[in-house]
Each structure stands twice: as structure tokens, then as C-alpha cells.
Amino acid sequence: MTVERKAPPVLKLDDVAVAYKVRGGEIEAVQNVSFDIHRGESHGIVGESGCGKSTVSWAILNFLGANGYVKRGRILFQGQDLVSKKGEELRKLRGDQIAMVYQDPMQALNPSMRLGDQLKEALTVHRGLGAKEAERRCIDMLERVYMPDAANVMRRYPHQISGGQQQRVVIAMALLNNPALLIMDEPTTALDVTVEAAVLDLIADLRRDFDTAIMYITHNLGVVARVCTKIGVMYAGEMVERGTIAAVYERPQHPYTQGLLRCVPKLGADKASSLLYPIRGRVPPPNSRPAGCVFGPRCDYRRERCIQERPALRTLANGVQVRCHFAEEIDPAAWQPSEEIELPTVKKREEERAPILEVKNLTKYYPVSGSSLKDVLGLGEKRQVRAVENVSFAVPKGATLGIVGESGCGKSTLIKTIIGLENSTAGKAEFLGFDITGDITTRDAKLIQELQMVFQNPDSTMNPSYTIGQQIARPMLRFGVASKAQVRQEVVKLLQAMRLGENYYDRLPRQLSGGEKQRVGIARALASRPDLVLCDEPVSALDVSVQAAILNLLLQVQSDLDTTLIFIAHDLSVVRFFSDSVAVMYLGQIMEIGPADAIYAPPYHPYTEALLSAVPIPDPKAQQKQIRLEGSVPSALNPPSGCRFHTRCPRRPFAPEGGQVCETTAPPWQEVATGHRILCHIPPETLRSFDPVIAP
Amino acid sequence: MLVKDRMTRHPILISPTTLATEAQNIMAENNIRHLPVAGDGKRLLGLITRQQLAMKPDDLGSLNVWEISRYLGRLTAAKIMLRAEQVITISPDRTIERAARILTDNKIGCLPVVEDDQVVIGILTETDMLQAFQEMLGLPSEGVRVTMRMPNRKGEFNKLTTVIAQKGWGIMGIGSFPSPRRPDSYDMVLKIPHVGVEEVQAALAQVPDQEIIDIRTVA
Numbered sequence: 001m002t003v004e005r006k007a008p009p010v011l012k013l014d015d016v017a018v019a020y021k022v023r024g025g026e027i028e029a030v031q032n033v034s035f036d037i038h039r040g041e042s043h044g045i046v047g048e049s050g051c052g053k054s055t056v057s058w059a060i061l062n063f064l065g066a067n068g069y070v071k072r073g074r075i076l077f078q079g080q081d082l083v084s085k086k087g088e089e090l091r092k093l094r095g096d097q098i099a100m101v102y103q104d105p106m107q108a109l110n111p112s113m114r115l116g117d118q119l120k121e122a123l124t125v126h127r128g129l130g131a132k133e134a135e136r137r138c139i140d141m142l143e144r145v146y147m148p149d150a151a152n153v154m155r156r157y158p159h160q161i162s163g164g165q166q167q168r169v170v171i172a173m174a175l176l177n178n179p180a181l182l183i184m185d186e187p188t189t190a191l192d193v194t195v196e197a198a199v200l201d202l203i204a205d206l207r208r209d210f211d212t213a214i215m216y217i218t219h220n221l222g223v224v225a226r227v228c229t230k231i232g233v234m235y236a237g238e239m240v241e242r243g244t245i246a247a248v249y250e251r252p253q254h255p256y257t258q259g260l261l262r263c264v265p266k267l268g269a270d271k272a273s274s275l276l277y278p279i280r281g282r283v284p285p286p287n288s289r290p291a292g293c294v295f296g297p298r299c300d301y302r303r304e305r306c307i308q309e310r311p312a313l314r315t316l317a318n319g320v321q322v323r324c325h326f327a328e329e330i331d332p333a334a335w336q337p338s339e340e341i342e343l344p345t346v347k348k349r350e351e352e353r354a355p356i357l358e359v360k361n362l363t364k365y366y367p368v369s370g371s372s373l374k375d376v377l378g379l380g381e382k383r384q385v386r387a388v389e390n391v392s393f394a395v396p397k398g399a400t401l402g403i404v405g406e407s408g409c410g411k412s413t414l415i416k417t418i419i420g421l422e423n424s425t426a427g428k429a430e431f432l433g434f435d436i437t438g439d440i441t442t443r444d445a446k447l448i449q450e451l452q453m454v455f456q457n458p459d460s461t462m463n464p465s466y467t468i469g470q471q472i473a474r475p476m477l478r479f480g481v482a483s484k485a486q487v488r489q490e491v492v493k494l495l496q497a498m499r500l501g502e503n504y505y506d507r508l509p510r511q512l513s514g515g516e517k518q519r520v521g522i523a524r525a526l527a528s529r530p531d532l533v534l535c536d537e538p539v540s541a542l543d544v545s546v547q548a549a550i551l552n553l554l555l556q557v558q559s560d561l562d563t564t565l566i567f568i569a570h571d572l573s574v575v576r577f578f579s580d581s582v583a584v585m586y587l588g589q590i591m592e593i594g595p596a597d598a599i600y601a602p603p604y605h606p607y608t609e610a611l612l613s614a615v616p617i618p619d620p621k622a623q624q625k626q627i628r629l630e631g632s633v634p635s636a637l638n639p640p641s642g643c644r645f646h647t648r649c650p651r652r653p654f655a656p657e658g659g660q661v662c663e664t665t666a667p668p669w670q671e672v673a674t675g676h677r678i679l680c681h682i683p684p685e686t687l688r689s690f691d692p693v694i695a696p
Numbered sequence: 697m698l699v700k701d702r703m704t705r706h707p708i709l710i711s712p713t714t715l716a717t718e719a720q721n722i723m724a725e726n727n728i729r730h731l732p733v734a735g736d737g738k739r740l741l742g743l744i745t746r747q748q749l750a751m752k753p754d755d756l757g758s759l760n761v762w763e764i765s766r767y768l769g770r771l772t773a774a775k776i777m778l779r780a781e782q783v784i785t786i787s788p789d790r791t792i793e794r795a796a797r798i799l800t801d802n803k804i805g806c807l808p809v810v811e812d813d814q815v816v817i818g819i820l821t822e823t824d825m826l827q828a829f830q831e832m833l834g835l836p837s838e839g840v841r842v843t844m845r846m847p848n849r850k851g852e853f854n855k856l857t858t859v860i861a862q863k864g865w866g867i868m869g870i871g872s873f874p875s876p877r878r879p880d881s882y883d884m885v886l887k888i889p890h891v892g893v894e895e896v897q898a899a900l901a902q903v904p905d906q907e908i909i910d911i912r913t914v915a
Binding site for chain 2: 007008010039078079080089092095096097125126127128129133177178179180181210211212213
């Protein structure tokens with residue numbers, strides 16, 4: 001046991017306010033933020049977008065841009081005030097002692113330089129090392145961040161490695177100069193769960209071995225629970241709650257923290273037994289924050305004092321700091337949803353219904369043209385990307401099928417093939433008894449009307465120069481759902497169903513927030529009154545509270561209109577919550593399909609098991625098995641022989657012949673329960689004997 | 697146990713242009729006594745300790761109060777620091793006893809830890825050494841601390857550990873010292889948790905040729 005020595009914090013923010021100068025005055029984006037981070041500590045900062053998390057991190061390094069400045073307070077790094085530091089001194093600190101990792105690794109890497117040269121630069125410039133020595137150090141560091149084949153990666157360009165590997169290179173680069181402080185701004189948000197899990201493990205290791213202080217900004221409460229020692233919750237530019245992970249998750253004191261935790265579905269929860277409670281309203285913009293408590297307008301416990309008096313950050317008996325007048329009196333267990341939140345009423349259907357969509361052995365290959373002379377003359381071997389292969393499933397009317405898997409597993413291609421954006425190569429797909437494998441131009445307009453899609457990014461699917469009303473009206477007119485005279489009325493009705501007022505009719509997409517845009521995206525998909533809606537990651541880009549609201553909305557729509565949904569998401573807790581049945585895809589094939597509750601308990605496919613073990617759970621006490629997949633998804637151009645998962649399967653030794661068979665023979669479908677099929681060589685009894693990933 | 701395991705990583709560094717008054721301030725605020733001065737790439741340029749900051753009254757005596765403030769306003773770390781060539785440093789891969797030896801031989805209080813041609817990666821001070829010493833002997837956990845005097849020959853330590861192993865006890869701290877003024881024996885200090893003094897006394901008294909010279913419960 002080591003004795004804690006009282007050392008000064010590496011970073012200390014003391015009552016910091018950050019302001020931006022704008023036309024007609026200035027806006028205080030961040031107010032009264034105080035916290036400190038010690039050596040070897042990792043401090044999470046969470047909150048919805050627009051709460052000032054990133055502004056704080058930019059303020060530390062004075063990256064605020066021309067119009068931003070630290071208005072009040074002190075930012076002490078190693079005892080020295082950073083606010084007064086000028087260009088040259090700051091530059092030195094950034095290079096030598098403070099490092100940053102941002103969300104998108106491609107923005108931090110130079111696409112035209114080999115990775116090795118970029119990494120070595122940090123050492124040759126800052127430390128004056130020779131090229132040989134620098135090379136050796138870089139390879140060591142890449143191995144330290146678990147990069148497979150490090151020496152080889154040094155010679156590659158950034159686009160030649162996967163996103164997770166890119167992020168590891170960025171982390172390695174940040175650590176090469178052994179910084180005292182590492183600022184990470186949503187470093188894993190853009191990554192797959194499996195890669196995210198590996199990066200989070202890495203961060204925890206590095207904190208221990210390098211004694212680095214880490215400031216970790218994220219919106220994902222599960223990630224914070226996994227890697228951080230302390231958490232600070234920010235709301236509307238203020239720190240509203242701060243304490244150790246154990247204390248805050250065990251007993252969140254601020255109503256906002258409680259609300260955030262209620263927005264995320266617990267892994268294992270489903271829509272029949274639990275509800276998501278979005279926080280009503282939204283984060284106020286900095287120039288129109290309410291007087292008194294900033295969270296007041298969205299708080300269920302608001303009293304007179306909250307309107308009159310701004311609460312101060314005070315320390316409670318359990319060491320948690322909280323900015324609320326009544327923190328001691330609020331009991332989260334006794335909370336009741338306020339009447340302003342609309343909660344969906346989900347009817348549990350018992351009877352078996354006829355399938356609306358039936359897919360059998362659906363296959364989609366993309367031909368790849370080579371560049372050799374043989375290929376040009378058409379003599380070369382034909383090569384194909386096997387994006388989707390032999391996929392079979394059926395969706396009953398009114399049900400939801402969830403599809404999960406890492407990126408590059410063919411989830412999107414599958415639904416694009418179903419909706420007709422891509423032609424299928426082979427197999428059958430029937431929707432309402434009609435064949436939908438042909439070209440979309442040959443499809444009947446009626447059929448097109450019945451199949452609609454909600455996209456991940458509403459921005460890129462809406463015409464920025466059309467008003468919201470026009471965008472929703474278009475499919476209505478096109479499919480003759482409403483006549484010209486009624487269309488406005490119909491659109492308004494739909495907007496209201498999406499909890500958007502009539503005043504949204506004439507607005508342009510840029511005047512809407514992300515959550516509102518996604519509501520419009522859903523409204524447009526529903527405008528033609530389709531029977532089947534395909535949702536491709538509809539909530540991945542949204543804040544947790546907005547995500548909860550959108551999920552509730554979709555549930556309500558589904559139960560009102562009896563719509564069938566196919567729902568793609570990478571968040572396994574969301575899929576579990578939202579779907580009736582789940583299909584797990586890997587490299588173009590469905591590995592496991594079955595009722596949602598069956599998928600999340602043994603027996604599972606080894607791939608499902610690995611995915612579940614990677615999900616960050618917003619509960620620091622959760623006992624989760626640690627199974628990490630090596631490497632990334634192999635190329636679909638040349639998928640592994642036999643079982644496609646055999647190259648990464650952690651359970652391979654359990655298969656017959658010690659796993660030899662996985663390499664040579666394609667696995668059979670094993671029906672482990674009614675409607676629950678697993679594509680694996682391992683006998684179901686063995687699969688059943690594995691412990692559940694998350695200890696009950 | 698090597699220097700890199702005991703040193704304080706990421707020490708506070710100042711640049712040579714930092715004013716002496718600010719250096720004094722940083723040391724006082726963070727409660728530290730040694731402040732390495734580093735340039736580009738954390739390369740060691742010098743060291744400031746309390747001694748460097750102790751102004752000689754003779755230097756100031758000739759100045760009036762206005763001149764003092766001007767003098768201090770121009771006094772940078774570079775002017776008062778012990779320059780790098782005079783600073784004794786250590787590499788992270790050496791042993792801590794060697795580090796302790798360097799400290800005592802030179803009668804100094806700290807060693808900047810450097811690698812790659814003077815890049816500062818940590819600092820090792822007297823306090824770190826004393827901390828290591830405490831942990832070595834099992835402070836601050838509770839247990840029975842016993843000092844056994846044993847002859848300096850092979851197999852003696854084995855006799856002692858055999859008895860402890862037979863009892864099923866563990867050892868949480870250990871250190872051996874040459875017995876004072878007895879060139880042929882060693883004093884072995886052991887810390888054994890979760891036992892009573894009497895039990896230990898009874899068990900260890902039977903070890904042949906060895907003698908309990910001190911036994912107590914410490915917390």
C-alpha cells in the first residue's frame with residue numbers, strides 16, 4: 001500500500017469564466033467552473049452538447065479563437081497561471097507538457113505523411129533525438145498502445161489503417177513526449193464499441209503507468225464510469241455536480257445528473273418493462289440563461305427560491321459538490337415523471353403475426369475492377385466485395401428488428417438493398433408478398449410509398465434551401481397521400497405528432513437543433529404512411545436526453561400507426577431496449593438472430609458475447625467480463641474461409657477439433673430455442689455453459 | 697525498485713525567463729523546495745532551490761527600496777539558478793540505493809531525473825527516499841514489528857522464514873541492517889500483519905542462534 005502524498009494538482013481551474021465577443025456585446029459561455037486534476041487521476045466531464053465542456057478544454061490552452069477569452073478566474077497548470085501566458089510559452093507547454101486527443105483522428109493526422117514520419121517528428125523536434133533512436137521509440141510506443149504490427153504501421157499513410165488504429169496512433173503521438181496533462185475530447189465517440197473498449201482499456205493502463213493526469217470529455221455516462229476516477233457534470237456553462245465516480249453514480253444529487261442517468265437505457269432493459277425519461281426542454285443558449293438556477297426551467301423540483309437565487313456550488317456530507325439548493329431533500333428513488341413529459345404507451349403483443357418482410361439468402365456483391373492489363377481486357381479474375389451474403393430473416397407486422405455489428409459488417413448495405421437503393425445480387429426478398437429484389441425503377445410507386453427510411457445524419461438528407469413544410473409535403477404530394485389543398489394541414493398534424501409546433505412549417509433546416517432535425521427526418525419518412533420504416537442509426541448523433549425523446553417518439557408512432565421498423569444502431573443497450581428481435585451481423589452474414597431478450601443472455605454467439613462485453617455500462621459497480629477482439633473486421637473483398645469470425649474468435653478452442661473446423665468448414669445454423677439461431681460450430685450446450693457477460 | 701518507480705513524474709518546471717519572485721511564489725504555493733528550470737523540449741537548464749532564493753543581505757543592502765523592486769523585476773530564474781553543468785542528475789533506470797548514495801555523498805536534497813540528453817522526466821528528492829524507506833518497512837499498516845539479530849552466515853534467514861511460513865503468517869515489510877558494533881551479525885526487521893505480539897514472540901524465540909532484540913505492535 002502506498003501512502004498518498006499531498007501533492008499539488010496538475011491542473012486547477014479556479015472560478016473560470018470564458019466569454020466570446022460577439023456583435024452587440026459578449027456571451028459568457030462558461031461561468032464559475034472550478035475543479036482540479038491530480039497526477040494519475042482521470043477526471044470525466046459530461047453534459048449535453050452546448051454545455052461548455054469543450055470550451056473549458058480550449059480555454060486551458062487558449063484555443064478559444066480570436067473572439068474568445070478567459071474573462072475571470074485562474075487556470076493553474078503545475079502552479080503556473082496559463083491565462084496570462086503568451087504565444088511562445090504556451091506553444092512550449094502544448095508540445096512538452098500538455099497533449100490533446102480529439103474526436104476525429106483524421107483531423108489530427110497529416111494525410112500526406114507516413115505515420116512513422118509524423119510520430120518521429122514529435123521526438124526529433126522536441127527532444128532532438130536521432131532518426132534511428134526516434135524510430136525505435138515510436139515503435140515501442142505503438143506497441144504500448146496495442147497496435148498490431150507496429151513496425152509496418154510506421155510506413156503506412158493514415159488512410160491505410162482503420163479508425164480505431166488511427167485514434168491509437170494519435171494517442172501514441174500525444175504520449176511520446178510524456179505529457180503531465182492529457183486532454184481528451186470525445187476520443188472514442190466515433191469508434192465502434194469493440195474498438196472503443198480497447199481504447200478505454202488503454203487509457204486506464206496509461207494513466208497508471210505514466211502517472212498522467214487526464215481530462216476526459218464525453219457525453220457517454222458509461223464511458224466515464226469505466227475510465228474515470230472523478231466526474232464533473234456540466235450544464236449550461238456551469239459545473240453542477242462533481243465528485244468521485246462511486247459517489248455520483250450511487251447517489252446522484254443534482255436533478256440534472258439524475259435526469260441524464262434516467263435517459264440511458266440500462267443494458268438488459270426492454271421497452272415493455274421500462275421507460276426512458278427524457279429531460280424536458282433543452283439547454284438554454286448562453287445569452288438567454290434564466291435567472292436563478294440555470295437548470296430551473298427543466299427541473300421537476302423547482303421552488304420559489306430556485307427562481308430568485310442562484311445556487312452556489314457547495315460540498316455535501318459525502319464529499320460531492322453540487323449546485324442545488326435542495327440537494328439533500330431530493331430523493332431520486334421517489335421521482336415521478338412530470339406531466340409535461342410524454343411517455344409512450346407500449347402494448348405488448350402476444351399473438352404471432354404474419355411477416356410483412358421476408359428475406360431469404362439475400363446477397364449483395366460489389367464488383368471491384370482491378371487496374372492491371374488483364375483486368376482492363378476483362379481476362380482477370382473477377383473480384384467482389386461480399387457486402388451481404390446469404391442473409392435470411394422475417395419481420396412480423398408491427399414488430400421491430402434491431403441490427404447490430406461493427407462498422408463494415410454490411411448493416412447499411414442490407415437495408416439499402418431492401419429499400420432498393422442497391423440491387424441485390426442473389427436471393428429473395430418479399431415485402432407484402434411483392435418481390436423487391438429488382439431495380440427500384442421497376443417498382444410500383446405504391447411499393448415505394450410503403451418503404452421509407454430515416455437516416456443517421458438529418459443534415460445531409462435535407463435540402464438546406466427548402467422549408468421544413470415543403471420537405472415533408474413533397475412525399476405526401478408525390479404519393480398522393482394528401483391533396484394540394486389539404487397538404488399543409490396534414491404536414492402540421494404530422495409535425496404536432498413529432499412534438500413540433502406549426503411554426504416549424506416555414507423554418508429552414510439550419511434553424512433547427514439536431515434533435516429537431518431528426519424529428520423532421522422521421523416525419524418525412526412517415527409522411528407517405530409507410531408500413532415499413534428502415535432506421536439507419538437514427539439516434540447515434542444525438543445527445544442522451546434527445547435520444548431518449550426520439551426513441552420514445554418512435555415507440556409512440558409505432559404503437560399508433562402499427563408501423564414495422566428495422567433499426568440499426570451500434571449502441572447495444574439502445575437496440576435491446578427498442579427491438580423485439582435482434583440480428584447480429586459480422587462481415588456480411590448474420591451470426592445470431594433471435595428475440596431480443598434471448599440475444600442478451602447465454603447461449604450467445606462468441607461475437608455477440610464480445611460485443612456485449614465491450615458496451616460501456618453507466619454503473620461503476622457492474623461486473624462485466626473482459627473479452628476484447630483483436631484487430632479489425634477483415635476485408636469483405638476476401639473474407640476468411642470457413643467461419644468468417646474464426647480469425648478473431650476468442651472461443652475458437654471450444655469448437656470441435658480444437659477449432660480446426662472453423663477454418664475449413666462454414667458453420668451450420670444451430671437452433672438453440674424457438675426463433676433463436678446461432679451460426680457457430682461450438683455445440684449449444686457449450687455455448688450455454690459460458691457465464692453471462694454481465695453478472696446479474 | 698528503480699528511480700523511475702519512486703520519482704515524482706511530471707515535476708513542475710519553469711522556464712529561464714520566469715522571474716525569481718514568481719519562482720519563489722510557485723515553490724511556496726505548491727509546497728516544494730526544488731524547481732528545475734527547463735528550456736525547449738523539457739531540457740534541463742538549471743535548478744532553483746531555497747538556497748538560490750536566499751538573497752544575500754549584502755547584495756541588497758546597497759539598494760534603496762525603489763531600486764530593490766527594479767532589481768527584483770529583472771531578476772530571472774536564469775540569473776539565480778544553479779546551471780545545468782553544476783546540477784547532479786540521475787537516469788531513471790538506476791537503483792534507488794544508488795540515488796540515495798549520490799544524495800548523501802554530495803549532501804544535496806534532490807536529483808532531477810533525466811533521459812535523452814538532459815530531458816527532465818521526473819525528480820527524486822530526499823522526501824521520496826524517506827517515503828520509500830517507510831513503505832519498505834510496512835508503514836502505515838498495522839502489524840507486529842520484530843527485530844531479529846542473526847549471525848552473518850548462510851541459512852539463517854531461511855530458518856526464520858521457515859518458522860513464519862509454518863505458522864501461516866505473511867511478511868509485509870522487511871529490511872536488514874548490519875548490527876551496530878557487531879561486525880558478524882545482522883539485524884533483520886520484519887513486519888507481520890494480523891497477529892499478536894505474544895504469538896510472534898513465542899514462535900520466534902525458538903529459532904536457534906537468533907535473538908529477538910525488539911518487538912512491538914505498530915500502527
